[in-house]
Amino acid sequence: MARDTRGPMPPQTAGLRRVSGNPEHWRQSRRALAAQAAATGVLGAVGLFGVITRPGEDGWRILGVPLTPALSVVMLGIAAAAALASTRRPAAKVVTLTLTAAALALMIICSVAAAHRAPGPLGFTEPAILLWSILFCVNLGTAMWIIPDHIEGPAWLPRRHAHRADGQAPT
Numbered sequence: 001m002a003r004d005t006r007g008p009m010p011p012q013t014a015g016l017r018r019v020s021g022n023p024e025h026w027r028q029s030r031r032a033l034a035a036q037a038a039a040t041g042v043l044g045a046v047g048l049f050g051v052i053t054r055p056g057e058d059g060w061r062i063l064g065v066p067l068t069p070a071l072s073v074v075m076l077g078i079a080a081a082a083a084l085a086s087t088r089r090p091a092a093k094v095v096t097l098t099l100t101a102a103a104l105a106l107m108i109i110c111s112v113a114a115a116h117r118a119p120g121p122l123g124f125t126e127p128a129i130l131l132w133s134i135l136f137c138v139n140l141g142t143a144m145w146i147i148p149d150h151i152e153g154p155a156w157l158p159r160r161h162a163h164r165a166d167g168q169a170p171t
Helices: 022-053 069-085 089-115 126-146
Strands: 016-018 156-157
Touching: 022 069, 022 089, 022 126, 069 089, 089 126
Parallel strands: none
Antiparallel strands: 016 156
16 A cells, blocks of 8 residues: 555545556656657767768767767667667666766756867767757656656545445445
8 A cells, every 4th residue: 555545544535546647657758758769869860970971070060069979879879778768667767867867967068068168079069058958858857757656646536436226325
């Protein structure tokens, strides 16, 4: 029995039943993880294609973000992790929380590198700060959406009362 339902129910809440938000949230989170896998996979693939077609340079720029070979491989890694995470809920919890922490760290590192005008192998520029910020927010939101009962608690809905054949309500 859940910790919040131990002991006798108070008379005011005796007609309520506990409903977990986990199943519905997990279905929606799977879609979010699949979308993230597709977006970062396309970004990584485009970056690697740009490096292959322009071998002397660092690849293409998309919305100002230089898609260096290292950044493209990192994006493909994020895509693979998000695709794998969309298969199992425990893996999704670990992956989204890990990507949240990593994106926050890279956002801070990117900000410092951009201020010093030293982009490095991952192309840490001002537009890249926005890329890591978006990845941070998406993964934080997805992680919070995956574990609703731990954050906000379960939903409590009125019990359905079955009617007996003789027309009287059950006791």
